[in-house]
Amino acid sequence: MKNLEYKNKKLQFSKTDIASVAKNNKTPFYLYSEEILVKNYQDFYQGAVNANLINPLVCFALKSNPNKELVKILAKMGSGADIVSGGELKRAMECGIPAEKIVFSGVGKTEEEILYALKVSKGKLCSFNIESLEELELINSCAKRTKTVARICFRLNPVVKPKTHKYISTGNKTHKFGLLEKDVLSFLKEKKYWSHSKLVGLSIHIGSQLLDLKATKKAIAKMCDIALKTQAPLEFIDVGGGLGVDYHPSETKRMPSIEEYMTLVYKTLHKEFYSKSDLRPRVVFEPGRRIIAKAGILVMRVLRNKISEDNHFVIVDGGMNDFMRPSLYGAYHGVTPVQEAKATTRVHVVGPICETSDCFGSDRPLPALKSGDLVILEDTGAYGYSMGSNYNLRGRPLELLIQKNQKLKTVNKAQDYKELL
Numbered sequence: 001m002k003n004l005e006y007k008n009k010k011l012q013f014s015k016t017d018i019a020s021v022a023k024n025n026k027t028p029f030y031l032y033s034e035e036i037l038v039k040n041y042q043d044f045y046q047g048a049v050n051a052n053l054i055n056p057l058v059c060f061a062l063k064s065n066p067n068k069e070l071v072k073i074l075a076k077m078g079s080g081a082d083i084v085s086g087g088e089l090k091r092a093m094e095c096g097i098p099a100e101k102i103v104f105s106g107v108g109k110t111e112e113e114i115l116y117a118l119k120v121s122k123g124k125l126c127s128f129n130i131e132s133l134e135e136l137e138l139i140n141s142c143a144k145r146t147k148t149v150a151r152i153c154f155r156l157n158p159v160v161k162p163k164t165h166k167y168i169s170t171g172n173k174t175h176k177f178g179l180l181e182k183d184v185l186s187f188l189k190e191k192k193y194w195s196h197s198k199l200v201g202l203s204i205h206i207g208s209q210l211l212d213l214k215a216t217k218k219a220i221a222k223m224c225d226i227a228l229k230t231q232a233p234l235e236f237i238d239v240g241g242g243l244g245v246d247y248h249p250s251e252t253k254r255m256p257s258i259e260e261y262m263t264l265v266y267k268t269l270h271k272e273f274y275s276k277s278d279l280r281p282r283v284v285f286e287p288g289r290r291i292i293a294k295a296g297i298l299v300m301r302v303l304r305n306k307i308s309e310d311n312h313f314v315i316v317d318g319g320m321n322d323f324m325r326p327s328l329y330g331a332y333h334g335v336t337p338v339q340e341a342k343a344t345t346r347v348h349v350v351g352p353i354c355e356t357s358d359c360f361g362s363d364r365p366l367p368a369l370k371s372g373d374l375v376i377l378e379d380t381g382a383y384g385y386s387m388g389s390n391y392n393l394r395g396r397p398l399e400l401l402i403q404k405n406q407k408l409k410t411v412n413k414a415q416d417y418k419e420l421l
């Protein structure tokens with residue numbers, strides 16, 4: 001089954017008629033599918049198992065979508081979490097993800113967040129993925145004060161250049177992320193940083209929306225090489241997230257399948273680590289987008305048309321405050337009318353925000369659309385609601401979930417003026 005399909009000229013998402021959902025709910029709203037989410041997680045996890053990876057742990061990157069109900073669904077399936085703030089840690093644990101399955105990433109963890117993490121996890125957090133010497137120093141001192149031992153993982157900077165948008169590329173020297181090999185090896189020798197810290201893993205995360213796996217392979221090989229050099233009894237090797245999805249039809253052919261990806265991870269680990277060591281660290285993954293992007297759409301209504309000579313604008317009621325990726329990264333997302341009709345013109349689909357970048361698509365072939373017609377923005381489950389804001393003092397949109405039994409559930413109410421102002 002395709003996630004999006006016309007039936008009697010009416011667009012369905014995950015077998016649900018979008019127009020009927022919009023009849024009873026104010027646009028714009030996010031619509032998620034439990035069935036797709038569950039399938040994506042299971043395909044990913046099962047893919048790792050099928051590739052013979054040892055005891056894999058899939059840590060869902062909460063920043064891609066921290067909605068409570070969605071995280072609870074993932075928690076029930078055994079998912080862990082990759083978190084980047086105290087707020088995300090609290091959310092993950094409240095949704096049922098145990099501390100043992102949570103990795104804490106990010107270059108700017110505060111003292112308050114570190115103390116909070118040590119306290120609520122009772123020192124059991126899977127790891128603090130650390131990014132600098134000063135951070136290690138601070139974590140060690142926080143652990144000392146709270147009489148615990150912090151579990152530490154070094155996030156490596158493997159010095160690779162993945163082919164992706166420069167704003168979502170993170171694995172090179174000029175980026176603020178990760179530690180260089182020589183620094184990792186020298187930190188390990190400094191006994192004073194290790195009185196209340198223990199090295200349990202190594203990690204990488206070289207960027208997002210990766211469709212070409214050459215840099216991934218190189219980065220994993222580099223991590224294995226450093227892992228052997230540390231001579232530490234590592235419990236896990238964390239290969240990060242970033243696996244891409246096909247937002248644009250031209251990306252479908254280039255998008256690696258889960259099987260290809262897992263095979264590459266297995267073969268690289270085998271060649272570069274397992275064949276040279278008796279240690280068998282488990283493999284940790286940190287996917288966000290690949291699990292949730294395709295499990296959500298943004299439903300919007302056309303407000304009106306505006307024609308300025310050659311430029312035809314279709315103004316919709318959703319804006320860059322609801323969904324930011326096109327304005328932030330120039331990201332492509334399909335715009336699809338809910339009522340099927342032949343494309344007759346090329347239009348710019350824009351939101352109401354007072355910014356020129358508030359544009360969901362330029363020169364898109366679309367049928368004539370009039371006030372009140374519905375359109376959807378595709379593949380908006382990841383980095384959608386979570387990147388949203390109240391810019392222009394607009395309330396945050398409603399989030400709805402199509403449950404497995406096809407019943408609709410409100411998983412987050414729209415913000416009204418009372419809440420907003």
Ligand SMILES: *Cc1c(COP(=O)(O)O)cnc(C)c1O
Nearest residue numbers: 061105208241242286287288289
């Ligand atoms: C953002 C992020 C991820 C998830 O990236 P996706 O592209 O959504 O898979 C994983 N790990 C870290 C450290 C991140 O910052």
